[in-house]
Amino acid sequence: MQPTTEQRLWMYRHMVLSRYLEERIEELYMEGKTPVFNMAKGPIPGEMHLSNGQEPCAVGVCAHLTPDDIVTATHRPHHIAVAKGVDLDAMVAEIFGKATGLSGGRGGHMHLFDAAVNFSCSGIIGEGLGPAVGAALSRKMQGKPGVAVAFLGDGAANQGAFHESLNLAAVWRLPVVFVIEDNGWGISVPKQASTAVPRNDRRASGYDIPGMHVADNDVEGVFAMAGEAIARAREGQGPSLIEIETSRLAGHFMGDGEEYRPKGEKERLEQRDPIPRYRQQLLDIGALDETSDAELVERAQTRIEAAIRFAQQSEFLPPEAALEEVFA
Amino acid sequence: MTTTSKSTSRKLTIARAMAEAMAQEMRLDPRVFVMGEDVGPLGGVFGNTRGLFEEFGAERVRDTPISETAFIGAAVGAASDGMRPIVELMFVDFFGVCMDAIYNLMAKNTYFSGGKVKVPLVLMTSTGGGYSDAGQHSQCLYGTFAHLPGMKVVAPSNAYDAKGLMTAAIRDDNPVVFMYHKSLQGMGWLGTEKGATVPVPEESYTVEIGKAAVVREGHDVTLASLAAGVHHCLRAAKILEEGGFSAEVVDLRSLVPLDRETLRESVAKTGRLIVVDEDYHSYGVSGEIIASVAEYSGCRLKAAPQRVAYPDIPIPFAPTMEQWALPNADKVVAAFHEMMKENRGENS
Numbered sequence: 252m253q254p255t256t257e258q259r260l261w262m263y264r265h266m267v268l269s270r271y272l273e274e275r276i277e278e279l280y281m282e283g284k285t286p287v288f289n290m291a292k293g294p295i296p297g298e299m300h301l302s303n304g305q306e307p308c309a310v311g312v313c314a315h316l317t318p319d320d321i322v323t324a325t326h327r328p329h330h331i332a333v334a335k336g337v338d339l340d341a342m343v344a345e346i347f348g349k350a351t352g353l354s355g356g357r358g359g360h361m362h363l364f365d366a367a368v369n370f371s372c373s374g375i376i377g378e379g380l381g382p383a384v385g386a387a388l389s390r391k392m393q394g395k396p397g398v399a400v401a402f403l404g405d406g407a408a409n410q411g412a413f414h415e416s417l418n419l420a421a422v423w424r425l426p427v428v429f430v431i432e433d434n435g436w437g438i439s440v441p442k443q444a445s446t447a448v449p450r451n452d453r454r455a456s457g458y459d460i461p462g463m464h465v466a467d468n469d470v471e472g473v474f475a476m477a478g479e480a481i482a483r484a485r486e487g488q489g490p491s492l493i494e495i496e497t498s499r500l501a502g503h504f505m506g507d508g509e510e511y512r513p514k515g516e517k518e519r520l521e522q523r524d525p526i527p528r529y530r531q532q533l534l535d536i537g538a539l540d541e542t543s544d545a546e547l548v549e550r551a552q553t554r555i556e557a558a559i560r561f562a563q564q565s566e567f568l569p570p571e572a573a574l575e576e577v578f579a
Numbered sequence: 580m581t582t583t584s585k586s587t588s589r590k591l592t593i594a595r596a597m598a599e600a601m602a603q604e605m606r607l608d609p610r611v612f613v614m615g616e617d618v619g620p621l622g623g624v625f626g627n628t629r630g631l632f633e634e635f636g637a638e639r640v641r642d643t644p645i646s647e648t649a650f651i652g653a654a655v656g657a658a659s660d661g662m663r664p665i666v667e668l669m670f671v672d673f674f675g676v677c678m679d680a681i682y683n684l685m686a687k688n689t690y691f692s693g694g695k696v697k698v699p700l701v702l703m704t705s706t707g708g709g710y711s712d713a714g715q716h717s718q719c720l721y722g723t724f725a726h727l728p729g730m731k732v733v734a735p736s737n738a739y740d741a742k743g744l745m746t747a748a749i750r751d752d753n754p755v756v757f758m759y760h761k762s763l764q765g766m767g768w769l770g771t772e773k774g775a776t777v778p779v780p781e782e783s784y785t786v787e788i789g790k791a792a793v794v795r796e797g798h799d800v801t802l803a804s805l806a807a808g809v810h811h812c813l814r815a816a817k818i819l820e821e822g823g824f825s826a827e828v829v830d831l832r833s834l835v836p837l838d839r840e841t842l843r844e845s846v847a848k849t850g851r852l853i854v855v856d857e858d859y860h861s862y863g864v865s866g867e868i869i870a871s872v873a874e875y876s877g878c879r880l881k882a883a884p885q886r887v888a889y890p891d892i893p894i895p896f897a898p899t900m901e902q903w904a905l906p907n908a909d910k911v912v913a914a915f916h917e918m919m920k921e922n923r924g925e926n927s
Contacts, residue, residue: 321660354693364692371659371688371696378679381652388653389660392612392638399656411676415649422644576694577729579752 252478254314254471256538260547262310262470263533266526268551269309269330272339273301273501275559276329276346280505288506294563295346297359302330304468304500307525308432309334311465311473311495312400315481321386321399323379324372325432326361331402332372337365343558349565356568357576369397377403377410380429384416387425387484398426398484405494406437408451417492421458426484428477429492434499439511455492465495468525470532498523591779592765594626596738597703597757600745601628601665603783605635608663611749614641614650615667615703624669625705625764647677651702655684658700663749668704671720671758685754686729700755701748706734707760707807707857709905710769714893717901721805721856722863724756725834731788732834734758736809737777738765740832743786751788760806760857774810789836793845797827800915801845803868804855805831808906811887812855815911824915834864839871846872850881853914855906860888882921885914 254262276295283293290297302309305327313334316322324331332342338353345352346360353363361374369386373379383401390397407413408431420427431451435442448454455462463480465472473495480491498520502509509517533539539547591599605611612635613628619642622629632640643650647668654666668674674681681702688696708717725732731753735741741759748755763775794809795816802812809830816826829845831838846852852872854865865886872878887906895901 321656323656352693354691354695357693358691362687362691364688364696366692366695369660371692373684375679375683378652378684381649381680382656382659382684384649385653385656385658385664386660387656389657389662392657392662393610412648412652412679415644415646416652418644419646419649419653576690578731579689579694579697579699 252475254474258314258474259533259538262314262474263529263539264547264551265310265313265334266306266529267548268555269306269333270303270526271552271555272329272333272343273303275555277301277505279559290506299360299505300327300503301501301505302327304498304520304525305432305434306330307468307470307473308402308430308495308497311470312430312477314474315478316400318368319397321369321383321397322402323383323399324370324402325379325404325407326372326374326376327404328361328363328372332363332365332370335370336368337363337370338367339554339558340561341365344562344565347562347565348567349562350568351561351565354576355572357573377407377412379403380412380416383427384420384425387420387427388423391425396485398428398481400428400430400481402430402432404437405431405433405435405442405451406445408454409446417455417458417460417490420490421460424487424489426487427490428480428484429490430477431492431494432497433494434497436499436503438503450494452492452494460489461491463491463493465493468495468497468523470525470529498525500524588778589781590776591738591742592626592776593735593738593741593759594623594629594764594766596742596779597627597745597759598629598631599779600742600749602631602634604746604749605631605639610661610663611665612639612641612662613665613667614643614654616643616645616669618642618667623667625759625761626766627703627759627764628667647673648680651677652680652684654700655680655688655698658698659688659696663699665701665703665749668702670716671704671706672715672718674720674723681730682727686727689753690729697752698754699752701745701757702754703757703759705761706758707762708894708901709762711896711898711901713896717894719858719889721758721834721858722867724758725864729754730835731755732758733788733832734760734806734834735832736763736806736830737775738779739777740786742779743784744788744832746783747785747788750785755788758806762807772807772810774813786832789833789838791832791838791841792830793827793841794830795826795828797825798849799824799826800851800853800918801827801829801842801849802853802855802911803829803831803842805834805864806857808855808857811906811908811911814908815915818908818912819915826915837867837871842868843872843875843878846878846880850879851918852880852884853911853918854884854886854888855911856886856888857906858889859891860886861891863888882918885918887911887914
């Protein structure tokens with residue numbers, strides 16, 4: 252399955268959008284946190300998990316989804332949210348904790364919910380899988396179209412929730428796709444030290460469902476595999492598992508010294524940064540030229556800057572609003 | 580008229596009353612479905628889904644794998660997507676394998692979405708011991724669930740309340756934990772409490788979540804409890820009556836929201852409070868009830884409040900040990916007499 256030019260440009264644009272967002276968040280996050288790093292300080296307090304490098308997973312999958320389809324994401328959710336079409340203004344405002352944020356600042360960057368595009372995420376490893384299975388069950392029972400996609404990291408494939416959810420989805424033949432973003436690390440522990448199989452897609456055989464693998468963070472490889480898995484789900488053929496070799500270009504969270512990385516790994520990963528690679532690919536096939544690329548990048552930056560301005564200019568809810576929205 | 584008289588005279592067990600509430604709501608609303616372990620052809624280990632599979636079939640009455648993390652997580656996802664699942668955690672003691680789906684997802688998704696995502700889910704789960712099933716199948720854990728924000732918690736003491744609370748729970752747009760006590764289910768093999776089997780109207784009705792009931796009026800002491808404990812209190816009240824004392828019994832029915840007003844009104848009248856709780860003594864429901872009264876200046880206590888609760892020990896197997904540890908009417912009566920020895924310098 253090959254993307255159309257339009258799909259290629261959509262994927263590239265959303266990678267650029269996501270990366271620029273992360274770069275700006277990185278700058279803003281550090282405000283008030285130097286010279287002494289204190290996570291509680293600055294305009295964006297709390298933990299911050301940046302998705303730099305993992306953009307191919309998000310765009311290659313979401314290129315096949317409509318707002319009606321369901322996505323559950325992880326504690327590292329920004330690239331997926333951007334690709335799923337989450338309202339950028341409300342998302343950035345939420346990251347700043349503002350009244351105009353997705354939940355008025357109650358959730359922050361690890362708890363983004365946008366019901367309009369059926370997006371949610373959770374800060375607990377592996378815990379988005381069950382809800383994705385349930386949303387798929389809901390669609391099947393209601394006879395409504397839609398597939399559910401659960402994103403997870405390779406570390407989550409060792410959680411009980413992963414195995415239970417694959418089994419349940421397979422037993423009930425539900426329209427759900429499990430997408431592992433294998434960035435090789437669970438915080439500081441490398442995959443080979445935590446995971447008994449070199450490739451998690453092999454674990455699909457334990458549940459008698461298709462397991463697919465994408466090497467080298469390849470945007471169009473993700474597009475092809477995800478297209479196949481999502482089509483299967485839409486046709487009522489049940490769940491699939493995809494593992495994507497991707498790269499975590501940043502630390503686990505901001506403030507992570509990354510001393511655990513082998514020497515030279517980061518430089519090597521940066522040389523394989525998927526965005527310049529895909530840009531070059533698109534230039535080579537003529538889907539993009541220097542001028543249209545410059546325009547695309549500028550438009551993306553303008554959009555992100557607008558969202559940041561919107562967030563910065565928004566007010567906080569009064570503190571006592573913390574007491575509201577506990578119950579429906 | 581015939582229907583009415585039949586309605587008011589027909590007695591049901593809590594198990595039957597729960598099943599009837601579910602069946603009536605499933606007939607009304609195609610979004611309501613049931614899933615859990617052995618809820619299908621078996622009708623639930625504790626009888627509370629009996630007849631549902633035959634009427635609604637395998638699509639809406641789903642036997643699940645023994646896989647609570649997946650199927651309770653799935654219930655959250657289905658509820659967030661417009662369904663109204665009723666999901667069973669067979670024994671509340673099993674929450675250890677699936678609590679994340681309950682307290683981090685079910686209970687928090689509404690808040691973290693700023694109220695935009697509703698989670699209309701009923702989590703029904705069995706509680707309580709007394710039949711030598713030991714400490715992994717006999718706990719109540721009322722306080723554990725009621726402590727965590729974002730979910731309502733109910734625990735009926737009789738079939739009338741069970742049906743009304745179940746109907747209310749299914750119609751609620753919030754997650755509701757429906758805790759049913761095994762000794763009240765009307766399953767003979769669990770040593771059934773007869774007082775739980777009461778007349779239940781055939782037609783559908785709700786019992787408001789968050790409203791306690793004064794199930795016996797009195798003026799010397801308030802006995803506050805829930806589920807099986809209410810029956811210990813009623814028996815104790817009878818014994819006290821024979822001794823010339825008048826006990827008021829408050830059935831909490833809901834722990835979240837907690838009806839502090841009814842409780843305070845009662846204690847304001849009686850001036851004495853005994854809380855009966857089959858859950859652990861410390862950091863639980865009994866402490867919360869006493870604090871709710873102590874914090875309220877309108878309750879002038881004639882004696883220090885007492886609690887008859889489960890000791891802070893894992894629940895033992897041997898009947899001699901388990902029965903010794905459980906609350907019962909005699910312990911309530913003894914607590915009352917102990918309380919009456921105290922003289923706070925006021926007329927009693």
